[in-house]
Amino acid sequence: MLLMNDIIRNALGAAEGVCAVHAHEYAEIPVSSLVFSPELLKSCETNACGHYNGSWTCPPASGTMEKQQEKILSYKNVFVFTTRHGLEDSFDYEGMTRGKALHTLLTLEIKGTLGDNFPVYGAGSCPSCRDENGKNRCAFPDPCPFPEKKIGSIEAAGINVTELSKSAGVKYNNGPNTVTYFSMVLW
Numbered sequence: 001m002l003l004m005n006d007i008i009r010n011a012l013g014a015a016e017g018v019c020a021v022h023a024h025e026y027a028e029i030p031v032s033s034l035v036f037s038p039e040l041l042k043s044c045e046t047n048a049c050g051h052y053n054g055s056w057t058c059p060p061a062s063g064t065m066e067k068q069q070e071k072i073l074s075y076k077n078v079f080v081f082t083t084r085h086g087l088e089d090s091f092d093y094e095g096m097t098r099g100k101a102l103h104t105l106l107t108l109e110i111k112g113t114l115g116d117n118f119p120v121y122g123a124g125s126c127p128s129c130r131d132e133n134g135k136n137r138c139a140f141p142d143p144c145p146f147p148e149k150k151i152g153s154i155e156a157a158g159i160n161v162t163e164l165s166k167s168a169g170v171k172y173n174n175g176p177n178t179v180t181y182f183s184m185v186l187w
């Protein structure tokens with residue numbers, strides 16, 4: 001009989017095989033070890049990433065931190081995984097963008113493998129919808145056309161990723177000229 005964490009690990013392995021992107025580290029932790037930070041949502045309000053009031057998975061549409069926290073804490077465990085990507089230097093924006101795109105492919109593939117019963121949170125705004133040029137573009141404020149594919153944002157849920165890395169025992173910083181992205185699955 002497979003345990004739930006085995007099912008998620010198997011989904012990760014299958015996803016890695018399909019998209020040829022591999023997790024750098026992963027861990028399972030209790031949801032009670034997550035640290036929620038209201039400051040993150042205040043940062044969202046500045047619209048630094050351009051998704052505030054423009055995505056179903058970002059504030060204010062994603063709901064209050066308390067509402068999101070209640071949903072997340074209704075689960076018992078979190079499966080955290082990271083991808084690590086090399087950069088030419090610490091200003092290599094193209095390398096960061098490419099790394100995030102690869103991480104997103106892995107996250108989307110895991111979501112597709114696991115289905116609706118496992119909420120998935122990734123790095124940044126939900127990547128499931130694209131405009132005619134292939135750029136990430138949520139249908140907001142129109143209804144979400146793919147609610148079964150929706151991926152929440154770890155940060156927009158108010159989860160402190162630095163503390164998440166500490167709780168999970170995975171590295172937030174993997175050395176000079178690298179970028180690390182985080183995703184998580186609730187179960």
